[in-house]
Amino acid sequence: MTTSPISVAGASGASAVELRGLVKTFAPARRSHDTEVRAVDGIDLRIEAGEIVAFLGPNGAGKTTTLDMVLGLTEPTSGTAEVFGRRPREAVIGGHVSAVLQTGGLLRDLTVRETVRMVASTYAVTTPVDEVIERAGLAALADRRVSKCSGGEQQRLRFALALLPDPRLLVLDEPTAGMDVTARRDFWDTMRADAGTGRTVVFATHYLEEADAFADRIVLVAGGRIVADGTTAEIRARASGRTVSATMPAGSVATSVARLRGVDGVRDVEERGSRVVVTATDSDAVARLLLLELGGTDLEIVTAGLEQAFMTLTGDDRPVPPGTAHTGGTHRTESELVR
Known part of the structure; x- marks a missing residue:
C-alpha cells in the first residue's frame, strides 16, 4: 500500500476552513408550537493552515452543529463552508480532513x-x-480487544484512525470527554507532538484549561453566533479587564470602596477583610489611586481567567466551584462530566 504524504491538489493557498454567513435551522418537533430552531445564526470564520483553534461555548451554542458542517455531515441552511477551498465532503473523501468524535x-x-488495519x-x-x-x-x-479498552484508550484509537489519511485538518469534538485527568493529560501530550508537524487542529471542549493550555486561538460561540475570537490573553482582556487588589489602612476600607466605585472603567469592587479587590479596564489608573491616594499596600494585579471571560461573554455568570469543568448549562465535577 502506498504511504507517501497526501497533497491537496488545487487547494494551494486556500484557508484550512472558511465559513461565510453560515446558518443552520431545524424544524420544531412534531406537535410543537415552537418556531424553527436556529442552531447556527450567521457565522463568518476563517482558519488558516497550521492554526490550533479551540471552539468554545455553552451547551446549545451551535459548536457541534458548526463542526458537523465543516465535516460535511450536514448541509447549511444558507451560507457556505469550505475546507482547503473545497466543499467539506470533497475534502473528507480526499483524505484532507479527519475527525475524532466522542462516540x-x-x-x-x-x-x-x-481495527486500524x-x-x-x-483508503487508497x-x-x-x-x-x-x-x-x-x-x-x-495493539492486541487488546476494543471492548477491553477504557474510554480514554478508545479515544486514542479514534485518534489513530483519524491519522490514517495523514489529514491536513484534524477536527476534535470533545475528544477527552469521559477521560480521567491522567488520560486527558496523556492525550494532549500526544496531540501537541502531532500538531508540531504543522497540522491544523480545530477542537471543541468543555474543559477550559485544555483550551487555555493548547490553543493558539479561541473562538467563543453563544446563541449560534461568534461572540469573541482571539488569543487567550485577548479574550480575557476583552471580557473582564484586570483585577487589582491591595491592603488598605485600618478603618479606611469603606471609604476606599466608595471612592473606587466612582472611578471610570471600574466594573466591580469587593471587600475582603482589610483588602479591596477591584475589577477594571484600566488597572494602572486603579493601582495609582490605591497606592498614592488611598494609602494601599501589598498591591497585586491579576489578569482575569479564561473561565471568567467565558462566563462574561456567554452571559452565564454563575460561579464555577473549584475543581469542576464548565459545561455552560451545568457545572459538574470532572468525573461526572458528560456531553
Missing part, C-alpha cells in the same frame, strides 16, 4: 490493530498502521 465508529470484538484498507493512500498506532500511544495495547 461510535468502533467494533468491540476486534483488536486495536485489527481494517479502516486503513478503505494511508500512513502505515504501526506508525499511527505508535503515534497514538497504543503500541502496548
Whole structure:
C-alpha cells in the first residue's frame, strides 16, 4: 500500500476552513408550537493552515452543529463552508480532513490493530498502521480487544484512525470527554507532538484549561453566533479587564470602596477583610489611586481567567466551584462530566 504524504491538489493557498454567513435551522418537533430552531445564526470564520483553534461555548451554542458542517455531515441552511477551498465532503473523501468524535465508529470484538488495519484498507493512500498506532500511544495495547479498552484508550484509537489519511485538518469534538485527568493529560501530550508537524487542529471542549493550555486561538460561540475570537490573553482582556487588589489602612476600607466605585472603567469592587479587590479596564489608573491616594499596600494585579471571560461573554455568570469543568448549562465535577 502506498504511504507517501497526501497533497491537496488545487487547494494551494486556500484557508484550512472558511465559513461565510453560515446558518443552520431545524424544524420544531412534531406537535410543537415552537418556531424553527436556529442552531447556527450567521457565522463568518476563517482558519488558516497550521492554526490550533479551540471552539468554545455553552451547551446549545451551535459548536457541534458548526463542526458537523465543516465535516460535511450536514448541509447549511444558507451560507457556505469550505475546507482547503473545497466543499467539506470533497475534502473528507480526499483524505484532507479527519475527525475524532466522542462516540461510535468502533467494533468491540476486534483488536486495536485489527481495527486500524481494517479502516486503513478503505483508503487508497494511508500512513502505515504501526506508525499511527505508535503515534497514538497504543503500541502496548495493539492486541487488546476494543471492548477491553477504557474510554480514554478508545479515544486514542479514534485518534489513530483519524491519522490514517495523514489529514491536513484534524477536527476534535470533545475528544477527552469521559477521560480521567491522567488520560486527558496523556492525550494532549500526544496531540501537541502531532500538531508540531504543522497540522491544523480545530477542537471543541468543555474543559477550559485544555483550551487555555493548547490553543493558539479561541473562538467563543453563544446563541449560534461568534461572540469573541482571539488569543487567550485577548479574550480575557476583552471580557473582564484586570483585577487589582491591595491592603488598605485600618478603618479606611469603606471609604476606599466608595471612592473606587466612582472611578471610570471600574466594573466591580469587593471587600475582603482589610483588602479591596477591584475589577477594571484600566488597572494602572486603579493601582495609582490605591497606592498614592488611598494609602494601599501589598498591591497585586491579576489578569482575569479564561473561565471568567467565558462566563462574561456567554452571559452565564454563575460561579464555577473549584475543581469542576464548565459545561455552560451545568457545572459538574470532572468525573461526572458528560456531553
